[in-house]
Amino acid sequence: MKRLLLALLSLALVFAANADEGMWLFNQPPREILQSRFQFAPSDAWLEHLQKSSVRFNSGGSGSFVSADGLLISNHHVGADALQKLSTQEKNFLRDGFHAQSFAEEIKCLDLELNVLDSIEDVTSRVNAAIPKAVDASTAFLARRKIIAEIEKESQDKTSMRSDVVTLWQGGAYHLYRYKRFTDVRLVFAPEQQIAFYGGDPDNFEFPRYDLDICLFRAYENGKPATVTNFLRFSASGPKDGDLVFVSGHPGHTSRLLTMSELEGLRDETMPFNLSTLKRLEVLLGNWSARNDENARRARKLLFSAQNARKANDGRLAGLLDPDLMNPKSKAESDFKTKLVGQSQYADALAAYDKITEATKILMAQSRRHALLEGGQAFNCDSFRIARTLLRAGEERPKPNGERLREFSESGKTSLEIALFSEKPIYTDLEILTLSDSLTFLATQFGANDPLVKKVLAGKSPRDRAVELITGTKVRDVAFRKHLYEGSAAAVTAAHDPMIELARLVDPDARALRKVAEEQDEIKQQAHAAISRARNALLGTSGYPDATFTLRLSFGTVKGYEEDKKTVLPFTTLGGLYARAKEMKNRPPFDLPILWEKRKSHLNLKTPFNFVSTCDIIGGNSGSPVVNRAGEFIGIIFDGNLQSLPWDYAYNDKQGRAVSVDSAAILEALNNVYGARELAGELLKGRRIQ
Template sequence: MRLPKPSCRPTHLALVTSLLLSPLLAQAAEGMWTLDNPPTALMRQQLGFAPDAAWLGKAMRGSARLAGGCSGSFVSPQGLVLTNHHCVAECVEQLSSADKDFMKNGFLARTRDEEKACPAMEVNRLEAITDVTDQVKAATRGREGEAFTKAFNAIRAQLTASCVGADSKTQRCDLVDLYHGGQYKLYRYHRFQDVRLAFAPEQSIAFFGGDPDNFNFPRYDLDMGLLRVYENGQPAAVKDFFPVNTQGPAAGEAVFVTGHPGSTQRTLTVAQLEQLRAQRLPETLVDMSEYRGRLAQYRTQGEEQARMANAELFYVENGIKVLRGQLAALNEASLMSAKRADEARLRAFVARQPALKPSAGAWDAIAQALQNYRSYRTLNNQLEGGRAFNSQLFGIARTLVRGAAERSKPDADRLPEFAEAGLPAVEAQLFSPAPVYPAFEKFKLSYSLEKMREHLGADAPVVKQVLGKDSPEQLAARLVDGSQLADIAQRKALWEGGMAAVRQSQDPFIRLALALDEQSRALRQRYEREVESVIQKNSERVAQARFAMTGPKVYPDATFTLRLSYGKVEGWKEGDAQVPPFTTLGGTYERATGAEPFALPASWLAARDKLDQTKPFNLVSTNDIIGGNSGSPMLNARGELVGLVFDGNIHSIGGAYWFETARNRTVAVNAAAIAEAMDKIYGAGTLLKEMQGR
């Protein structure tokens, strides 16, 4: 979702109190819980209700994951999926053109024949969770460094291949690391690759208020989009779905969010948090801030430039607010003080337990690995991390080059992203008909090449190798103009032809990816050997110690896997003022100014007198969520969809590191507003009836 959010200064007392408790021992509505380990007793105690096994099973199968990084839910037995507009925006942009701008004007398929295939979208539905901790730990026991990485990759390939079996076109299996190595679970998904757009409102109402309102409340956004998944050319038959309750929730009502939060860092070591605070966050913030300025300038060149760069600018502006907020949180003295105190308590506990002796040096080992990484971190980020090559075409070229090399190896020896079980997903992205815009490619690539030269220095060997005598602009133009990788047939020929075809190719992006591959791989292997494997192994030891001290009833950090969050519809106190939990449709018109980003689309202006302006529009609840929860369903105790999660308030910015009970809030579109808008503004009554089970 549009989470994490901007800077805030949490109440010191509330923050310190929560952090002095062991991290991830839930208080109040805290926690993003796996569905096979729900906090039943806590929910019953705090809400007077706890979902049973049947409720949780339906919730698991009714929830959806958009492979690009969002959540969603099935809302009809005919495969209709509800998510956020900003989660379908890439599809909407790819389907748009200079003549038909669906981002600006919206899109509605009045019949299923009018639904349009999204060029690069996949929807996953979780089918089963299997504990494979013993198998993974047995395979990696006693191994360190490169040996640990090889053993881990081998057991991952073995487990995922066995899980997928012969159904790789419709099944996906992921090995999920929970509690930073404390547990390993195998998640099996059903894959829907034929995904079509059914409805998306205008961006001006889906993101009403723009960047000024982003991560704030009150809000007035219809941030929704409807997709439909198909199988064998027909709408997929879905047994488990969430019917939409068009009354929405009441104030104080218990609500549940099922979704796929991307990443939290609530159990990182102090050394890891300090590395984020001192290096990664501030450096990335500077780069993104400069890139935002360049994008804004590019968008002024014309309507097509503005259309092509629209989504990129949204993600960059959103990311800047995220980084600012996270950095502000880590600069909060009380936060780091409490984290240090918690770590000291855990280390003291380990020192008193002879059985935990292997864990005693884990924190120092992690700190040393991070220190060792500093000497080549920038080079690794530029090359293996791809920051120097912000280009869709370069990404295609690297996939072709790496794929040709990896597919010739035994499955256990491959890079994980090219394991046999995952190749259908790789191919779906590689052969996607998503458009490539040459002018925008040149702009992005020339900028990233310029930053590579700045970060590494003009005399760095790799800079000389890449640029030669060219300027970044000259090289970007030569690469893009000379490439044929925008042609899907060319990609298929290179993929099917293997390494022989790749080495014979004269495509300039292929030649560049080949020239850099050996050095990039060496950097990756060094990182995996000296940093990643050390952190993974020692994080397991920290997790083992924490389990011993706190017991098993804790929730793991977020990993873009399905989680359950519980809470209530409830506002909060801001200073001396009470923030109510709802906004209304009428408030939207009061907030509108007629100028961007507070300009309403023509459809809303025309329908003003038709609407019940007292209907609730957006709402807040106490659920614990983070980025990746975009599009998550908000459910009532009966399993009905009463809201659509799209954001959080500014006080949830620290959600990456802690949960602040008093003011951390989830922001959602009220189902009542969804129904009112679809019926009276967009004439989407057929879809609305389907969502209501009628």
Template sequence: MSSLVRNASLLLAAAALPLGAARADEGMWTFDAFPAAKMKSEYGWAPDQAWLDRARMAAVRLTGGCSASFVSASGLILTNQHCVAECLSDLSTPGNDLLAKGFVAAVRAEEKQCPGQQAEIVTSIKDASAQVKSAIGTASGEAAVKARTAAIATIEKAACPDTATTRCQVVTLYGGGQYKLYTYRKYSDVRIVWAPEDAASKFGGDPDNYNFPRYALDGSFLRAYENGRPVATPQHLKWTGREPVEGEPVFVVGNPGSTQRMLTMSQFAYQREVNLPVTQATQSELRGRLIEAIGDDPERKREGTDTLYGIENNLKRTIGRVRALNDPAFYAGLAAREADLKAKVAGNPAIGNPWAEVDKAMTALRAIDAERRFSQPDGELVGYALTLVRAAQERAKPDADRLPGYSDSALPLLQKQMLDLKPISGWLEELTMRWSLSKAREYLGADHSQTKLLLGRESPEDLAKRLVSGTKLADPAIRKALWDGGQAAVAASTDPMIVYARAIEANDRRLQKIYDEQVEGPLSAARSKLADARFAAYGDSVYPDATFSLRITYGKVGGWMENGTKVAHRTTWSGAFDRATGAEPFALASAILASKSKLNLNGAMDMAYATDTIGGNSGSPVIDRNLNVIGANFDRNIHGLRNDYAYDMTMARSIGVTTAALEQALRTVYPAPALLRELYAK
């Protein structure tokens, strides 16, 4: 046996055929399909329906891609500091940098509303597969996509007539094998309560990101309000500031963003050969441009720090994915996984050959990749403009005829995000537009019709400067007038950013039409058949890819062996002081330094545990079997990045800040006695 085949076989043994015969700690399970019997056989205990219902009702989804949990009876929400960093930045002003210095509301009257933020909890999950699939019927290509979109809009509108307090979302699972209607109770007034200094949350910076040991105090508290009063949340998790115990079972409940474990080999090839290399190159350049632009300017550092953190985080994740798909043994393992599935369903006429259909769609995607990737510039202001132009067109249509994201069920959140007051940094907008327009010209070529549409006869630099300096869209009152005025107001507007958006929007629609006909339509049909193949081959042990919908995963607190050395399951405050150099990013926050003599330096700071998490699980509560929250998930280690594509927890671990660390911070570093009393209220 060759070494490559042997390594691939070992990989498959470790990964245990992802999305097939799931291992004990594998799976991002939906709440209506939790494998209780399987867990009980392996752990000797599993949660009952009452436990699951309590955990579900305490789980919070935040707009912006994070998770959270209710931890008091008065709407108090635990999440990560990096999940509220944008809020802190938006609420900051020159001379009052809340992101840098942290925030503590001594009384509830001091809690500040976060622009664009919404908190949502799942109240019900219902199967909508029959309705959606019936609507699609025998349609194909763009017609199938339109039929699916129309059916989803109809289902969501009928299920949630009250859009002020509820939100309905049909979630696509198994790539189209199932459609589930998730109903959410939503809270559109979310306020910041407590957050540590940014230096405390991001200690170690980019060098420590996706690594462990970690010493990040990445926790924060929000509060949900309604009608000006804190929301009553009796179904909350119990707070405990106890230490994590190695080997104890824990659950992570949250909204993992996206995994790609169900891709076929032609889709993995597209990722490896086309998507990821371009993404890595462009993200690297944007990072460099931003670092150079910030320089030593304190005001630009205040305005650009959170953006830079996000870019660096995405870039590191991209690099991890590139490494995974360029690992010969790992890639061979993916091929062997696909071969196993094909062998198990060979000759089944109901399934046919969906792999060939995917191959054809991916060939079409490669042909239009650059045009789709660079169809519009990046930036908050141009995003506002394009949304206003498109929303005006879509809102004039019947609900079932609109594009995804503009249905009646989706409009309230879109409107909130469009109209909430949010500070705009002109230099950052210009930089982002210049970068994205220059990349469009580079990858498409100066003579490409789309380059000419995007730039006209201007340079990326001149166009970005003219549009950003000339637009009034930073003013929410201007955006509201255009939103309320609809098509007539948008068509009459002479705002240069709106004029530009009107000019490029039709091309965006053209590309979407091609994509739906040649890629999304065929892929949707093929994914449905692939889901049937997996169910036929592996039964009910198949769990769906992540879709930023509510999931529960479980595993044990513990470290791992690396290079013959045991990595401990927890870090301590003492370790943070030992790791500190005094220079960024290893400079301890000033309040932590000042509190050293009062801290229990042997107390836990961060912890590692073997649960199946991904981006989107940031802020997810780490829960013990008694429904105590013992931490807030904020990261994976570097070995966990390949779990985007195939599950293997041999060395991969999730990472969270412990409630023990947060409690020390609440008592000593950033004192919040009222908050502590609330957390322990009976």
């Protein structure tokens, strides 16, 4: 990354002349930038339609409605969680794909929740007014948690919508997001995983690409396909080179507004530790999967997630180690702090940097222990996660709403219960595998003689202890979970379940670590708010906050780039897919699914397949619709290239690109590979013709 967006400070979001940077709030869109650079002014109606056509998946990722009958599209890898849960040894939907030719054949997903953003309300003043002045971090945090829970509960009771208070600008603002929720979601279509993730790990984050990374679902209400007013019209032709395009999705997390001390903590502590756990898990699951096909099926989603996260984090760490990224950020922060010196009205902003540095030191000192105990990396299995939820539910639910851990607040109750009571399959052998390994990891990190490790292992080897816990627990029984959840803390205790008792054993330490993290995060939020006020006063209020897995609007152009003195064209074609397979001698992961070999002669091989744009995206944008000026669906985001990975910390469009599937390729594949003409027709007409 050789050319960076330079600003007066690392927190400032001032645009470079030719940078398509920005993950913009829908209630604060970049109208002036779009008008001056592209002579395009999105109307309120254009924005509202795109907002209400966009969908967030609770499993992580984005999507969009594409017909009035509740049809929606996302990525195959976003839908993989649902596909995996619906699959069996006899029917492997994740590997082999699925096609429902009628409403009756559409399969209900086990625990999928979709959220559609209905409205946004700025509640910053109300939140800040509830925080007492000159109190310690613990008191301030509790007050903030209480008022946020109050606002969310009040909104939910009034509107019956999911209501989340979202922290923006690291504490500079608080917005209330209200969502329409869909919990009856059914699988409609998925291609084979081999074409959805063609090229596998070797081609991941690369371009050119040849992936049909799509999955179609349908939202239902009252047992019938949902009637949707806002959906995106499907373009048969897709985009052209140089077109202005927009992305509407839910980027998960960025760190562009962090101070240098926070970035250095990520670079030196958090990122290396995360990578060590991911690489360990990847090797474990890869070896286990190689033993037989059923192991591979059971572990496929976990293995893909580990591989994808490992490669993404490798790229992000490379960015943090790149002086061309870090030095300008350091200079920008230093220059801005110099501006604050001697100006009494900004004394709190200047002092804020030291407060953030000190809080970061405290957080980094306990980060590994926090990740292992509170983050659950020492007990990596669904059984433990369920057991901890049951244990804490018994303790938290009797408390006043504003005093509970956030995940047990009234506003989050529906989502928590959907996940807790899911009928998804949980495999004993895979649970033993991952728990054994993570208990071993705990012992190597803390030492075998650590008092807590000794209590956790109870005089057994990690493997024997894992077998004892997994075979002895009843938490994988949904009826058992419901009984304990609907009971009380006493009922949970009376169950004498070994996995719940393990969760109880480590919970005091885990809660203590969480309390420290919450208090230090409160200090950082207040400090960032002070910096934000100074930034706005000196540099203006235009800009966008870091990503928070809430709906954002990005823009850019369809554009190739130069790499190693070679021109990378912005489009690949269906013909290029077959050329790539031939070049690689059809060896996995470059082999073609049988249908694609059989139907080659039916295809227009000149059809654009994947394309790149300068749109600003990050993880969580997977499945986001790409639209043109007319608001038509012209593609779907499924990846970024390697050069885009440091966008977590700083955007750069010299080589970084977002990668999408072209709408023309989707229609061509549905019609001429899969014979799914009814779906192609629904996409083009906006209604299902039975």
